[in-house]
Amino acid sequence: xxxxxxxxxxxxxxxxxxxxxxxxxxxxxxxxxxxxxxxxxxxxxxxxxxxxxxxxxxx
Numbered sequence: 623x624x625x626x627x628x629x630x631x632x633x634x635x636x637x638x639x640x641x642x643x644x645x646x647x648x649x650x651x652x653x654x655x656x657x658x659x660x661x662x663x664x665x666x667x668x669x670x671x672x673x674x675x676x677x678x679x680x681x
Contacts, residue, residue: 650661653668660670667673672680 648663651664653660653662653671653673654676655668655671655673658668658671658673660668662668667679669680672678
């Protein structure tokens, strides 16, 4: 039989334990395609021009 907690953990204690699961800022980079100045998430296709690693992926 597994051990059970003797008392209830407070909301503060639960939130402190899970504090590192919060949303972090995503670093944005500029699209490398000439003529496109859109900011994109790294390692993803550009939503403006549809290029990923110098290849046309999206229409």
